[in-house]
Amino acid sequence: MRCIRSSYELDRQLGLDYYITTTTGLGGHLRERLDDFIVNEIPFETSHNADGEYTFFTLEKRDWETGSAIRAIARATGVSNTRFGYCGNKDMRALTTQRISAWRIHEERLRRIRISGIRLCDFSRSDFGLKTGDLRGNEFRIIIRRPITNGDALATVVRTACEQIVINGIPNYYGYQRFGTIRPNTQLVGRELVKGNLEGAVLEYLGRPFDTEPEDSKEARRYLDDTRDYPSALQQYPMRLTYERMLIAALASNPCDSVRALRRLPRGLRRLLVHAYQAYLFNRMLSRMLELEEDIRGRSLPVIGCRTTLSDGSMGDVQKAILDEEGVSPKNFHISTLPELSSGGTERPAFINVNPICKVGEDVQPDNHLTVTLGFALPSGSYATVVVREFMKSDPLHY
16 A cells, blocks of 8 residues: 655654555645634433432633533533533534533523533433543544645645545554644653653653753743753743642652652553553554555554553564564553553554545635645544644644
8 A cells, every 4th residue: 555654753752653544735724713723522322210319511712622621511511520421522722512521510500501612502401421432433524724735726726635545444443642742742641651660751741951941941941851850940931831839849859759749640641641651652663564565454553551461463563563662562551650651552453544524615714825725524633733734744734
C-alpha cells in the first residue's frame, strides 16, 4: 500500500509518520470560527424509565471542554461532578452535542441552569448511567478555510482524496488531542511513569518548556529546571497552570515524595498520561507497518499493556522492535509504585472505513476565499483530525 511521509516534526514525534492519500495538501486553517467544527455524538439507544435514578440530557456546548462544562453544571446544581456520567470528551473549540447522565438530580434543577455557552435539553430518565465509551461514534462537519490550492485544482484534489479514502480507509492513528500540540509531552511523562522513573515524570511534566508555549510559562519552567527550588517556583508559575501548581505545592513541602505529588493530580489525568504513551506506541507500530507496505486493513494492533501478548509474524517483529527501541516491555505497564495507573492493554483496529462528503464553496465574509466542507462519521475512539490531515497535510498547529 503506497503512503507518503509527513514532513512535520510534530507528526514524527507523535508517531503519525504517514498519510494514506497521495494528493497535494490543501493547507488552510481549521476552527477560525466556532461553527467551523461541529461534533454530534451518535449514542446507543438508552432504555427509559420515568422512575429511574438517572436524569439524561443532551449537553450542547460551545467553547467549553467537556470536563470543565460538567464541573460548571455541578457547581450550578450544588452537587459533586462525580454524579455526572458521559461517554467521552468533546473538542473545546467547537460546537458539540453529547448525552450526559446525572445521578439523583431532578430535571427541574438542571433546566434552571444558565451558563454562557452551555445549553441542556432533551431530558429523559433511566435506571443506568453513562460511562466512557458508551457511544456508537460521532458525526462531524468541518470547514477548512483559506486553502492554498485554488480553482479547479482544489475540486480535483478534494475529489481524489475522497476517492482514495473510500477505497483504502484511514490509518486509525491516535490524533493530536491525545498528546497536545502547544505542549506535546503527555506521552513523554507517561513513558517515565511506565519505566518507574517517577521523579523524571514529575520533572517532565513541570519543566522542559516548548517554544509554542506563552513566554511566562517558558520562563517559569526554565526556572524550575535550573533551580529545583519548588517554593520559589510556586510563586512564578502562572495561576492558569493549575495542575503544575498542584504538583509544585506538594513538592515544596516534601521534594522527595514524587508519589504523593503525582497523586495530587486528578486520577483521570494521571491515567491519561499512561494512555498517551500507549497511544504513542500504537502510532509508532502502525507507522512502521505502513513503512513496510504491509496490508493491515481489517486487522488490529495491540495497545500495549501488562496483559498484552505480542502478535506473531512480521507484525510481532515490529512490535518487539519498537518496544526494544523504547526500552520497555508489556510487564512495565504494571506500575507497582502507582498501581492505580496500571493498564492491562487492549486492541485497536489498524484502519477505519470513512465515507467523507466533501463540498468546495466560497467564503463571502470577509475576503472571498474558497472553503472546503467535510462531513463524515467515525466510530468511538477515532479522531477527526486524523481524517482532516489527509486533506490538509499542513502544520499540525493549524489543526
